[in-house]
Amino acid sequence: MFRASLFLSLLMFTIPGQSASQPPAEVLADCILCHGTDGRGNEPVAAPRLAGVEAWYLERQLEAFRMGWRGSHPEDDQGREMRPMAVMLDDDLLPSLAAWFAEQDTPDPSPTLTGRPARGAQLYSLCATCHGTKGEGNRSLGAPALAGQNDWYLARQLHLYRNQQRGHEREDIYGQQMLAMIGPLVDDQAVLDVVAYINTFTE
Ligand code: HEC
Numbered sequence: 001m002f003r004a005s006l007f008l009s010l011l012m013f014t015i016p017g018q019s020a021s022q023p024p025a026e027v028l029a030d031c032i033l034c035h036g037t038d039g040r041g042n043e044p045v046a047a048p049r050l051a052g053v054e055a056w057y058l059e060r061q062l063e064a065f066r067m068g069w070r071g072s073h074p075e076d077d078q079g080r081e082m083r084p085m086a087v088m089l090d091d092d093l094l095p096s097l098a099a100w101f102a103e104q105d106t107p108d109p110s111p112t113l114t115g116r117p118a119r120g121a122q123l124y125s126l127c128a129t130c131h132g133t134k135g136e137g138n139r140s141l142g143a144p145a146l147a148g149q150n151d152w153y154l155a156r157q158l159h160l161y162r163n164q165q166r167g168h169e170r171e172d173i174y175g176q177q178m179l180a181m182i183g184p185l186v187d188d189q190a191v192l193d194v195v196a197y198i199n200t201f202t203e
């Protein structure tokens, strides 16, 4: 037993780039309580899909909650549900949790919102410069994939940016870059339209 675990831990330290170890089951169980089976997203508690989301982005968002860049605004009730979860994690759990959820493969979520995709396509031309023409994301720009995310969550995040409840901190450089791009989404209808267009990427 001892030998085997020693061997395994040596292995983890000696293979560069090897994904982090399996996160503890009891921590995963907490996450899944809100984020749904395999992290597929859970609308009743507004917890988004984590399954298949890029590990670098998940890890950065956990950091953002810990720093209070997300989930600290008094009116951001959902962010305030998540923040204590991120704060209580040991530092070394962040990479392994991010890697675990990134590896989960669950069916694409079904659309829940309706908007005008044709109008959304026009609005999306700006978004595509960072998030990619099919919402595939762009790691070098720090912009996450949007395709395959829960539409109610995308809409909610866009409202958070519109109300400056996300991206408001100067040190949050990626959040600030996104905040600077929210201008064209002038009202609720524009948010619904652009999200309706993003929904077409996974049809
Ligand atoms: C009490 C419910 C709850 C629990 C437990 C919970 N979360 Fe969350 N989580 C949320 C909610 C709600 C949001 C969305 C917040 C928002 O809208 O800004 C969220 C957002 C996130 C995000 C941001 C995703 C993105 O695309 O930006 C990550 C990453 C995340 N959670 C990871 C975790 C992990 C890992 C765990 C387990 C350690 C966990 N969560 C436990 C409710 C929860």
Ligand code: HEC
Pocket (backbone or CB within 6 Å): 060, 064, 123, 124, 126, 127, 128, 129, 130, 131, 141, 142, 143, 144, 146, 149, 154, 155, 157, 158, 174, 175, 177, 178, 181, 182, 184, 185, 194
């Ligand atoms: C200049 C590049 C850039 C442009 C243009 C841009 N974004 Fe972003 N967007 C980002 C970055 C970077 C983030 C990640 C912010 C963070 O790490 O907190 C982001 C985050 C988001 C999120 C949150 C996703 C999540 O899972 O939490 C949504 C939704 C989003 N963008 C939608 C849009 C839409 C819609 C447009 C067009 C109106 C747009 N973005 C234009 C760079 C951009």
